[in-house]
Amino acid sequence: MVEEQPKWRTGKICYVEIPAVDVARSAGFYQQAFGWKIRQRGDGSTSFDDTVGEVSGTFVVGRPPATEPGFGVYIMVADAEATLAAVQAAGGEIVRPVDPAAGEVFAWFKDPGGNILGVYQQPGLAQTEAASARQTQASTPETSALEASALEASAPKASALENDAADLGRMLDLATPWCLHVAATLRIAEHISAGHTGIAELAAAAGCDRDALHAVLGHLVSKGVFTEESPGRFGCNRAAGQLKESSFLDLEGIGGRMAHTWGTLLDYVRTGQPAYQQVFGRPFWEDLAAHPQIAAEFDALMGPAGHGIPDFDIELSEGWDHIRTVVDVGGGTGAMLASLIRRYPQAKGTLVDLPGTVARADGIIDSFGVSGRVEVKGQSFFDPLPAGADLYVLKSVLNDWADEPTVAILRRCAEAARPDGIVAILGGVSADETPRSLGIDMLVAGGKTSTLTQFTELARRAGLEVVAARTQPSGRFVVECRPAVP
Numbered sequence: 001m002v003e004e005q006p007k008w009r010t011g012k013i014c015y016v017e018i019p020a021v022d023v024a025r026s027a028g029f030y031q032q033a034f035g036w037k038i039r040q041r042g043d044g045s046t047s048f049d050d051t052v053g054e055v056s057g058t059f060v061v062g063r064p065p066a067t068e069p070g071f072g073v074y075i076m077v078a079d080a081e082a083t084l085a086a087v088q089a090a091g092g093e094i095v096r097p098v099d100p101a102a103g104e105v106f107a108w109f110k111d112p113g114g115n116i117l118g119v120y121q122q123p124g125l126a127q128t129e130a131a132s133a134r135q136t137q138a139s140t141p142e143t144s145a146l147e148a149s150a151l152e153a154s155a156p157k158a159s160a161l162e163n164d165a166a167d168l169g170r171m172l173d174l175a176t177p178w179c180l181h182v183a184a185t186l187r188i189a190e191h192i193s194a195g196h197t198g199i200a201e202l203a204a205a206a207g208c209d210r211d212a213l214h215a216v217l218g219h220l221v222s223k224g225v226f227t228e229e230s231p232g233r234f235g236c237n238r239a240a241g242q243l244k245e246s247s248f249l250d251l252e253g254i255g256g257r258m259a260h261t262w263g264t265l266l267d268y269v270r271t272g273q274p275a276y277q278q279v280f281g282r283p284f285w286e287d288l289a290a291h292p293q294i295a296a297e298f299d300a301l302m303g304p305a306g307h308g309i310p311d312f313d314i315e316l317s318e319g320w321d322h323i324r325t326v327v328d329v330g331g332g333t334g335a336m337l338a339s340l341i342r343r344y345p346q347a348k349g350t351l352v353d354l355p356g357t358v359a360r361a362d363g364i365i366d367s368f369g370v371s372g373r374v375e376v377k378g379q380s381f382f383d384p385l386p387a388g389a390d391l392y393v394l395k396s397v398l399n400d401w402a403d404e405p406t407v408a409i410l411r412r413c414a415e416a417a418r419p420d421g422i423v424a425i426l427g428g429v430s431a432d433e434t435p436r437s438l439g440i441d442m443l444v445a446g447g448k449t450s451t452l453t454q455f456t457e458l459a460r461r462a463g464l465e466v467v468a469a470r471t472q473p474s475g476r477f478v479v480e481c482r483p484a485v486p
Contacts, residue, residue, distance in 0.1 A: 016057030016073075019066070020113040023059045023471055024433065025091070029112050032090040033083070034075055040430065040437040040449075045475035050075075058475040065114030074118040078126040080105045083119050176223055179216045181259055183225075184249035188217070189240045192226075199232040247297070254297040257287070261443045274446040284444045292356060299357050302332050302396070313343060314393065314424055317468040317480055320344050325389040327352060329381050329413060330397040334361040337393075338368035349374045350386050381409055385416040391424060392417055398428025399439070400447040403458060410462035414483050423464060423481040429455045430477055431469075455479065 020026035023046050030036040030048060037049040047058045077083040080098050087109045088094065095116055096108035105121035183189070186206040196205040199217075203210040214232065221228045225243075227235040248255040257280065264275035276284045288295040316323070326349045328337035334351045341349045351358055351365075355378030365371050377386060382405075385392070392413045398406050406428070413423045432451045441447040450458065456466050464481040471477050 013055065016055060017060045017063075017475070018057060018111075018113065019063040019115060020059040020061055021065075022112065023061060023475065025112045026059050029090045029092060033086045033092060034077075040434065041476075045471070045477065046434075047475070059113075060475050061471055066116055067110075067114050068116065072118055074106065074120040076122045076125065077119050078122065078129050080107055080119055080121040084109065087119075175219055177259075179219050180225065180243065181249055181251050181256070182216055183220060183240075184243045184246070185251040185256070186213075187244075188213075188226075189236050189243045192234055192236050192240075193244075197229075197233050197235060199234070202234065248301055254294055254301055257294065258440050258444065261440065264443055268443050272446075274443055276444050289354075289356075295356055296360065299333050299360055314340065314426065314476075314478060315472045316391075316422065316424065318422075320347070323347050323390045326350070326391045326393060327386055327389045327416070328393050328395070329385060329409070330394065332357060332361075334358070334365045334374065334376070335368075336395055338365045338370050338374060340393075341370045341373050342368045347373070350377055350389065351375070352377045352379060352381060352385060354378065354380065381412060383412070385412050387416045388418055389416070389421060390418065391422050394423070394425045394428075396427040398425060398447075399449050400441050400445045401428075402446050402448060403450075406450075407458050407462045410459055410464055410481075413481075414463035417483050419483055421483065425455075425479040425481070426476050429469075429479050431471070434477075452479065460484070 018026065027038045027046050027048065031038045035051050037051075037053075039047050039049070041047050041058075045058050047056060049056045084094055084097065084107055091112050093110040094107065095110050098105055098107045098121075106118055108116055108118050110116050186208060188202065188206060191202055191205040194205070196202045199210055199214050203213045206213065217226055217234055218228070220226050220240075221234075225237070225239040227237050227240075229235050243249065247253065250256060251259060260279050261276055264279060267273075267275035267278070274284065276287070280287050282290060288298055323344065324347055326337065326340060326347055328334070328340075328349060329352050331337050331351045331353055333353075337349045337351050341347055349370075351361055351374060353361075358376045358378045361376055362371070365374050365376075381397070394409070394413070398409065401409065410423070417423060428447070428449055429452060430449050432453050434451075437449075439447075439449075452466070452469055459466055459481050463484050465484045466479060467482050468480040469478070
């Protein structure tokens, strides 16, 4: 049984922001010393997940580090002494070593950003992790014979993996994610909660084959999702309950579109072009236009339902005092723009996105209390944009497009902006030294994230010049451009 997935409940500690001087150095430190997963978000910021996926966060610059022990944060470890050695090897400093006379085993260290955190040696964790490792190495009964033979044929020999912590067997588990998608699509958790617990009545309620459903649920039970209280009679546990809380797992909705698109990865890698239309008959944006319900789900995924209600800020190199008009280009249903307008009361905003998308924006804008200061324009951003604004914002837009469409979007901004106006880009551009990563936007729409050097050339072709680029305290990488002087 693998660890349960994270639980979402009111009161959960959901996000941590760690002050950093050098984001890449801090990220590398926590990855090397503690095995945290480091990832690049669509807006260019560097984020992390702890080793069980329960706590996530990001690294922020411009904030003072927590240099004095106060509000204590401890990282669980199996062996404190070994961890402290890893901390030092990764560039950290030991502030308080383990005290042999103390009742519990803990210590403090300072990370490369100057923050003081603690490590806590959880009693029995070393034995638990060792037993789990032995069990994993001994067998993986959930893996089919076909999967096992494929893995054996393609995996490096054991001697090459002696110092490699990657568990390829677990990585190659294709059954579990698809079973989760199927259970969510068929609303199995809802049917069980409604009293349909026997496999026959459950299959009838879900409209599916009894034996096939039994096999899917049996697999999920072995992974800790659902319970089988007696043969053929199922119940919900906390993990199964999470299937009811996410609408984006439904294979018949936008989640299904994205899940199936991963099957086109080989075509994408070979050609550099999206193969979405091979699966769904149309390119991604045309497919959304042809299916309004799917498009609405995509807007929800990109908006507060998928990413939470923002309290958004963009730090401009010259500040916000002179900003009176803001155009959010491709701003979806307006959550970010409304957050900015609420933060800066001297400013008014214009939301630009396709008509079907902005039609769903009123409720979100109203919820921020700024409806009187936000105008909505239903149009393509490939058409001429509202002219004369002080600031044009492109957030999570350019990462959905290849080079030529990117130049076309930037050119519209350059044409519309005042001579001293600003075009701010968040997402689709990263610092030259940022590690590359793979995102679903590449596969569905052929998008890419350009390095700053690459983007500077695209901006030049569009009639813009880069005037500032930096990682902000929020952790987002923001590029500012102005119309180029003829």
